[in-house]
Amino acid sequence: MKIAIYGKGGIGKSTVTANLAAALAAEGRRVLQIGCDPKHDSTRLLLGGRVTTTILDFMREVPPMEQRLDRILHQGYGGVVCAEAGGPEPGIGCAGRGILSAFALFDRLGLRSDDFDVVLYDVLGDVVCGGFAVPLRQGFADVVYIVTSEEFMAVYAANNILRGVGNFEQNGPRLAGLILNSRGDGENPEPVRRFAQAVGLPIVCHLPRSDRFRRAETRHQTLVQAFPTAPETGLFRELARRALDPGPLHPARPLPEAGLEAAIFGTGSSGFVQPGRTGEPRPSRPAADDIPTTAGLPTLPPPPALRLSKSMLCREPLHGCAFAGAIGITVQIRDGITVAHGPRSCAHIASRAILASGIHSRIRRNRLLPRQLAPALISSDMNEGVVIHGGTDKLTHTLHQALALRPRAVFVVTTCPSGVIGDDPAAAIRAVTTGRTPPRLLPIATDGNLAGDYMQGVINACIEGAAALIDRSVRPEGNRVNILAEKNIANNAETNFEIVSDLLKHLGIAVNCRFVRNASVAELRRFRRAPLNLLAHEDHFGRVLRDYFREHHQAVFAAHPFPVGMTETERWLMDIARFFGKTESAAALLATHRQRYRALAQGLRPRLAGTKLMIVSYGHDIDWLLEAAFDTGMDVVRVGILNSSQDDLFRTRFTGRFSWATGYTREQRDADLLRLRPDLLLCNYIPTELPVAVRADSIPLCPDVGCYSGLALARRWVDLLKTPLREGWRDDA
Structure with a gap:
């Protein structure tokens, strides 16, 4: 039998678990108790107050090749085998990850639950995160008990634990019931009884407040060991017998938060959430008088951008x-x-x-x-x-x-x-x-x-x-x-x-x-x-x-980014020249580049004029490509702008000279290729499968800057257009 005992931190689940282990051992059972709480105090009473090395400290201090199972298992009262997962220092690290690592070490070192009659997992349950939920996973705990008290927050935690248990019920219910550990002198178990009835769980054991628990702990002993004939010990012996034969198990039916207080204090009806159902009752809208206002509060500055x-x-x-x-x-x-x-x-x-x-x-x-x-x-x-x-x-x-x-x-x-x-x-x-x-x-x-x-x-x-x-x-x-x-x-x-x-x-x-x-x-x-x-x-x-x-440095910026192509270079350089009073020097320099650009474009025009060009681009600023195409006489039949992780603003100075679409899809591309039959397709990544045979060339995502960027690619297009539309080796088959 593999049993997980959950409960709010400080609710007494470690005392309950240790006494249950002692009672089972007194019945002649072979018991393994694993503490899954960063406080690592689950087995303290079974070990006579001895401080042992936790599993996580052991993993940190002992090299993997020297790790052995007998160095993390310790024998306590009645032959109970004890282990403590431990955890990081408060406020740092991840205790849930520690539980995962501890169970992984058990598996690697060959710990076999079949060697024991009963395995008890004592688990922190304030928040059942992925690490602390390990005992709920398939192959670990078969039965779950939840320790609670009459206090509202203890029942609130129990309800949250039910939500966690419900996430692991794919192979059937595993809840055996609630253990009521009374905390106050004036005991009033009625709220817990109402909660138990609302969620459909029995209270399998009611432990009264008793000074014997304190007296046993001062001896570093369990109640079963210190007071074997006490009435409270009899309750643990009865709980041990019931744990060995829990009977039919119950599904997790947590209450919605809106109905929790009603269930505990009896102030109204309380439905419950069935596993697998979504949503909770919507809270009623407060009256206008109950809605807080901001009148009288200081004006707060706007949040930073x-x-x-x-x-x-x-x-x-x-x-x-x-x-x-x-x-x-x-x-x-x-x-x-x-x-x-x-x-x-x-x-x-x-x-x-x-x-x-x-x-x-x-x-x-x-x-x-x-x-x-x-x-x-x-x-x-x-x-x-x-x-x-x-x-x-x-x-x-x-x-x-x-x-x-x-x-x-x-x-x-x-x-x-x-x-x-x-x-x-x-x-x-x-x-x-x-x-x-x-x-x-x-x-x-x-x-x-x-x-x-x-x-x-x-x-x-x-x-x-x-x-x-x-x-x-x-x-x-x-x-x-x-x-x-x-x-x-x-x-x-x-x-x-x-x-x-x-x-x-x-x-x-x-x-x-x-x-x-x-x-x-x-x-x-x-x-x-x-x-x-x-x-x-x-x-x-x-x-x-x-x-x-x-905003933060009152910086002044030029109107345009690095220029790509002749027109952008002229505009960019003249803007900077005007800022610094260098317009004459800029004009002389650009005149030289413009003359050379025209000569290069004129030389390419006889071989590219009339060629049908289609462009598919992640880049949203492609005027430098369009400039080279138009200056060499090419016919731009379609431009498709793809969704990009870098930009979301398509812009062009050639509006009206070509058709274009943003948010371009593969289906649109294939349809346009079949309809327009371009001579040349330009794209950032050349597709391997196209509906028609077409010559294709790549567009750099980050093009070279300067006057001649587009014409440098255009010279490559001339050579590409000379190649066969379909390579001869494709016909060899």
């Missing part, structure tokens, strides 16, 4: 992990170190994604990017024990490791496990900063994907990390600009930066700070020295950064 990624804002499926997005930003800071507070695997996966872009840039563009190839990233290396007992100490140790390398800043980025158990990075930061003046240590709350998707992590790292380094006392000076919202995982980011820098250099304008790519802490501190700011991309992320800096 939320800086959310598009996926979070639109409640889309998460694209990536906020932890990885934040790492992608913080490792770009040259003299900073990022501490990833979580399992080593999280840091490994995030760094591999960064490394992949560095390797790609090295192979495809022959560029060495130190921040990508060797990111300054240290993991706090959380394991199961850290998750159970809390990771603040481990994080503090890792921060000391990071500080020993003498960085200018340390960023602490959190993963899912640290967020789930509620670790406080600020506490670890305080521990390492006491009595010294270290570099800036900045926590960035991502908690894996709990804070959102990859772009949400990028936003959080920019605002909570990099922007926190900015010195507000710095004032604008000289011909300088800042660059914001570059794509760190784009392998052409450095090429684009060099093109932009070269254009600005011709006007005598220098780049003050890149926010945040290949930047130093000193450059970030001097961010406000630049009088003008340039967005690399005016997508959702770029607009979030622009709004933040306008």
Whole structure:
């Protein structure tokens, strides 16, 4: 028989369980009692008050290869075998995870419940979370008792436990009944009786308040051992006999909260919630006089603006992990170190994604990017024990490791496990900063994907990390600009930066700070020295950064993002030139580029004119493609804009020259291909299956900037259109 005894913390369930175990042992039964409570006091009376090593402490202190079952099982009164799961220090870690780990260890070390006549699980029941619900799962407890008292909160907890039990009744009912453990001198069992009747459970044992319990505990003994002939001991012997033959078991029928007080105090009718049914009676609407008002309260300031990624804002499926997005930003800071507070695997996966872009840039563009190839990233290396007992100490140790390398800043980025158990990075930061003046240590709350998707992590790292380094006392000076919202995982980011820098250099304008790519802490501190700011991309992320800096730093921004194509480059450069009073230099430079652009387009026109072009794109700003197509005489027959995690604002200056649709679907694409029969299909990812044979080319998600971006692709289209529509080898079969 495997029995779980649940109840509110402090209700006396450990005393009840230990005495039940002693009574069963007195009947000659082989008993195993497992305490599933962080207080680890379930078996104290059976062991004569001895303090034993808990399972979780054992797992933390003993290497796996040295772990043996006999080191966590202890024999107590009457031969009862005792074990305590234990738990973390109050306020840290995850006790529920600890229960899961304890049962996993039992299984690994070969504990067999068949070796015992009765297994008792003494389980905390204030909140039946996934960990504390382990004894309810298939293969563990067959029978459940709930300990309660006449107090309202004890019955309230019992009702919640019924809800938890109901979630595990797929193979039939398991409730044997209630155990009433009276707590007061003036006993009034009537509320518990009314509750028991309402939920359809018997009160299998009523334990009166007795001084003998206290006297037995002062001897570190169970009542059964200390007073074997006492009437209370007789109650436990009767409970033991009943536990061995509980009779028909009962389904869990918890009361709705609206009916709970009525059931206990007898103030009205009380329906119950059948398992599997949804919803509860709606509370009646309060009278107008009962509705609280805000009259007389002080006026509160409006809440701060939320800086959310598009996926979070639109409640889309998460694209990536906020932890990885934040790492992608913080490792770009040259003299900073990022501490990833979580399992080593999280840091490994995030760094591999960064490394992949560095390797790609090295192979495809022959560029060495130190921040990508060797990111300054240290993991706090959380394991199961850290998750159970809390990771603040481990994080503090890792921060000391990071500080020993003498960085200018340390960023602490959190993963899912640290967020789930509620670790406080600020506490670890305080521990390492006491009595010294270290570099800036900045926590960035991502908690894996709990804070959102990859772009949400990028936003959080920019605002909570990099922007926190900015010195507000710095004032604008000289011909300088800042660059914001570059794509760190784009392998052409450095090429684009060099093109932009070269254009600005011709006007005598220098780049003050890149926010945040290949930047130093000193450059970030001097961010406000630049009088003008340039967005690399005016997508959702770029607009979030622009709004933040306008609000918090009164930053001035150029009207347009990095230019792609001839027209955008002319517009972008002239706007900047007007701001700095450099219009003559800009006009001369652009005249040279415009002449060259026209010559290149004219050379491509005879081979592309009249070609039917269809575009399907995740990018919402494709005027640079359309410009190249129209300037070379192509016929744009259809544009389909796909839903994107990066942007939600399609815009074009070519309105009326082509047909287009947003929220474009695969079905629309296939129908348009059959109807329009284009000569060339452009898309970010070339589909493997299309309804018609069509030549296709890819559109870069992050195109090269500058005057000639579109024409560079157009030269590729010329060669592509020369190839056979269907490869000959496909006919060989």
